[in-house]
Amino acid sequence: MASVLVIDDDPDLVLQQVKTILKGSETQVHSAHTGEAGVNSVRETNPDVVLLDLRLPDSSGLDVYQKIRELDARIPVIFITTAKGADTAIEAMKLGAYDYLFKPVELRKLESVVHEALEVSRRMREPTVVVEKVPDEDIGGAIIGSCPAMQEVYKAIGRVSAQDVPVLITGESGTGKEMVARAIYQHGNRANAPFHALNCAAIPENLLESELFGHEKGSFTGADRRRIGKFEQCNGGTLFLDEIGDMPLTLQAKLLRVIQEQSFERVGGDESIQTDVRLIAATHRDLKTWSEESKFRSDLYYRLGVFSVHLPALRERGEDLTMLVQHCIRRFSRELGRTVCDVAPDTLKLLRSYSWPGNIRELQNVLKQALLAASGDVLLPAFLPDLADTGKQSGPQVADVPNPELEGLVRELLESNSSDIYAAVHGHVDRLLLKRVLEHTGGSQHKAAKILGIARQTLRGKLKDLGIHLSMSVENEED
Numbered sequence: 001m002a003s004v005l006v007i008d009d010d011p012d013l014v015l016q017q018v019k020t021i022l023k024g025s026e027t028q029v030h031s032a033h034t035g036e037a038g039v040n041s042v043r044e045t046n047p048d049v050v051l052l053d054l055r056l057p058d059s060s061g062l063d064v065y066q067k068i069r070e071l072d073a074r075i076p077v078i079f080i081t082t083a084k085g086a087d088t089a090i091e092a093m094k095l096g097a098y099d100y101l102f103k104p105v106e107l108r109k110l111e112s113v114v115h116e117a118l119e120v121s122r123r124m125r126e127p128t129v130v131v132e133k134v135p136d137e138d139i140g141g142a143i144i145g146s147c148p149a150m151q152e153v154y155k156a157i158g159r160v161s162a163q164d165v166p167v168l169i170t171g172e173s174g175t176g177k178e179m180v181a182r183a184i185y186q187h188g189n190r191a192n193a194p195f196h197a198l199n200c201a202a203i204p205e206n207l208l209e210s211e212l213f214g215h216e217k218g219s220f221t222g223a224d225r226r227r228i229g230k231f232e233q234c235n236g237g238t239l240f241l242d243e244i245g246d247m248p249l250t251l252q253a254k255l256l257r258v259i260q261e262q263s264f265e266r267v268g269g270d271e272s273i274q275t276d277v278r279l280i281a282a283t284h285r286d287l288k289t290w291s292e293e294s295k296f297r298s299d300l301y302y303r304l305g306v307f308s309v310h311l312p313a314l315r316e317r318g319e320d321l322t323m324l325v326q327h328c329i330r331r332f333s334r335e336l337g338r339t340v341c342d343v344a345p346d347t348l349k350l351l352r353s354y355s356w357p358g359n360i361r362e363l364q365n366v367l368k369q370a371l372l373a374a375s376g377d378v379l380l381p382a383f384l385p386d387l388a389d390t391g392k393q394s395g396p397q398v399a400d401v402p403n404p405e406l407e408g409l410v411r412e413l414l415e416s417n418s419s420d421i422y423a424a425v426h427g428h429v430d431r432l433l434l435k436r437v438l439e440h441t442g443g444s445q446h447k448a449a450k451i452l453g454i455a456r457q458t459l460r461g462k463l464k465d466l467g468i469h470l471s472m473s474v475e476n477e478e479d
């Protein structure tokens with residue numbers, strides 16, 4: 001049975017409201033009037049949701065919150081505060097709190113937030129995955145995850161966002177580095193100033209310098225006008241340099257100077273330009289090793305790496321995968337107009353056993369493909385595309401077992417611009433399979449249907465469709 005804990009020194013107000021909104025439901029309501037009693041109650045009752053007053057007689061709500069997190073970081077904690085305490089509540093949100101409500105609490109708002117929090121808690125804890133109806137509000141852009149490593153990421157975002165220092169975000173491709181960069185920006189002091197992003201690996205070396213620092217007219221062939229680079233354009237704002245490890249060494253020197261002196265010259269210019277840009281950099285490379293191997297400037301690495309945030313690979317995020325799957329299914333189901341709302345336990349098992357080299361981006365792609373192939377409300381393993389290193393074979397593994405006949409047929413059909421390849425190849429495979437199985441059973445359709453796991457009637461229909469004729473004696477067996 002689900003339970004909610006209210007930690008509030010006022011025994012009546014919020015507690016009574018919570019009891020009112022949960023009346024008739026199977027949810028238990030516990031209460032505590034001090035921070036210490038609250039933490040003890042969390043330890044003893046392991047509640048699904050906590051409502052926490054920011055101002056308590058014996059301790060601050062934030063301290064209590066930290067202790068609750070140490071006990072179980074998954075518990076959604078809803079802060080109850082006055083308008084004055086909003087800053088602290090926002091701080092708490094940066095540290096992973098679920099939501100906050102202002103006193104006097106509006107009953108309807110309380111009801112919706114508590115029910116939402118209970119739902120979030122249920123999804124995190126319940127072992128079978130039931131993806132329910134798509135929520136009304138758009139939760140796109142949410143950073144999903146509550147595993148310990150992601151909790152560390154949230155803490156780091158909270159710690160670094162308000163400080164105007166460079167940040168280095170590391171992690172494999174597709175782990176959400178850009179998302180985290182935007183979170184740092186949005187929670188920082190420059191949230192109302194511009195945020196520009198530049199992928200250092202995507203821009204040819206000769207253009208990157210000009211992209212970053214601009215150029216003067218006539219500084220190189222084709223430079224027919226002065227160009228303002230990102231560092232100037234983004235003055236007062238935040239610049240996100242993705243794939244910084246791929247920045248050429250010569251540019252690294254110039255970047256280091258911007259960080260140290262907040263000044264630079266445009267390409268082909270000698271005017272020193274002052275800039276005030278907050279730098280957030282990201283890389284999937286091991287910059288420490290690279291700097292030791294002189295592939296990346298060590299002085300720049302040290303300047304950038306003072307504050308670093310490391311994003312765990314998806315395979316290291318434990319139960320977060322389930323949350324991400326739920327989140328993606330709900331979102332893509334709506335986007336693609338599908339009705340899928342449940343994930344079969346076997347599907348989840350397969351997804352869990354895969355190593356996700358492309359991380360969350362790859363998960364999104366796999367789920368999109370699965371949804372396109374799906375029918376009905378439940379995502380079954382059969383709808384998943386091939387995944388390497390799971391029970392489901394990957395494309396490359398299949399290719400390792402060549403089937404020249406089939407490949408030849410596919411090639412032929414492709415070259416003939418056929419618009420019915422699926423049916424043609426399917427028919428070919430069916431024909432091969434049915435013939436082999438019937439050979440194996442000595443022509444017995446009864447046995448063949450059993451081996452194939454299909455009804456005798458279905459087999460008969462397929463044989464007819466494919467024009468496979470058997471001798472009368474065999475066809476009439478055991479009718």
Ligand SMILES: Nc1ncnc2c1ncn2[C@@H]1O[C@H](COP(=O)(O)OP(=O)(O)OP(=O)(O)O)[C@@H](O)[C@H]1O
Nearest residue numbers: 142143144145172173174175176177178179360361
């Ligand atoms: N924790 C998360 N919750 C929900 N969605 C996420 C999360 N992390 C990443 N995503 C989504 O995964 C996709 C890839 O994220 P993002 O582009 O931030 O990764 P990245 O690490 O910057 O990738 P790359 O190194 O390839 O540039 C995006 O669509 C993003 O919204």
